Amino acid sequence: MLRVELTSTSVVLECLMAELMRNPRVMKKVQKEIGRVVGKKPQIDMNDIGRMDYLKCVIKENFRLHPLGPLLVQREISGNISIGGYDVPAKPRLFINAWAIQREPSSWERPEEFFSERFENNRVDFKGHDFELIPFGVGRRGCPGLAFGPGLLVLSISLPMSYIGLIGSCQMMMNYMGTWI
Numbered sequence: 001m002l003r004v005e006l007t008s009t010s011v012v013l014e015c016l017m018a019e020l021m022r023n024p025r026v027m028k029k030v031q032k033e034i035g036r037v038v039g040k041k042p043q044i045d046m047n048d049i050g051r052m053d054y055l056k057c058v059i060k061e062n063f064r065l066h067p068l069g070p071l072l073v074q075r076e077i078s079g080n081i082s083i084g085g086y087d088v089p090a091k092p093r094l095f096i097n098a099w100a101i102q103r104e105p106s107s108w109e110r111p112e113e114f115f116s117e118r119f120e121n122n123r124v125d126f127k128g129h130d131f132e133l134i135p136f137g138v139g140r141r142g143c144p145g146l147a148f149g150p151g152l153l154v155l156s157i158s159l160p161m162s163y164i165g166l167i168g169s170c171q172m173m174m175n176y177m178g179t180w181i
């Protein structure tokens with residue numbers, strides 16, 4: 001199980017790296033923030049993570065555009081229900097399409113664009129209370145890795161980037177992940 005779940009974090013990280021390479025404007029902003037908060041310190045701590053507000057927006061935007069498994073959230077329906085005017089009988093398995101929900105134009109302006117600033121001064125989070133952003137699922141069967149999955153991403157991105165730049169960090173991360181997968 002641990003092997004699989006570390007793989008999930010590395011897949012998300014890979015998408016994040018790709019988005020940073022595709023969006024040099026965002027990458028520069030992230031590098032600047034990391035430089036300001038971490039500088040050349042040999043270690044980063046929880047206080048540093050708390051101060052990287054832009055990186056958090058970037059991570060949220062990455063979760064929005066690239067949910068790990070678009071149909072990973074599944075539920076069995078316990079009783080007859082009605083959803084959006086459709087009657088659904090008890091028992092069938094319901095696949096919740098996070099990919100479509102997180103690109104829904106009525107919830108997100110310019111949904112196809114990687115625009116991290118949309119999360120600045122925005123209460124929407126991925127903790128399972130805002131149903132327009134559900135990369136970790138929701139409710140009792142939601143992902144228990146929520147507590148540290150995003151933290152792992154911040155650490156993985158910020159440490160290598162503050163020293164050796166993105167390309168080097170990509171290689172380093174891939175090597176690092178390779179030791180776990």
Ligand code: HEM
Pocket residue numbers: 002005006008009012067068069072073074134135136137138139140141142143144145146148149150
């Ligand atoms: C960025 C990383 C991760 C993402 C995006 C992610 C996403 C998800 C999603 C969407 C689900 C289904 C939730 C639902 O049905 O409501 C899930 C389930 C689960 N995740 Fe994660 N996950 C991540 C990392 C982790 C980590 C690091 C761990 C553990 C160390 C973990 C452990 C689990 C377990 C045990 C379940 C099954 C929960 C259940 O069925 O009750 N995940 N994950």
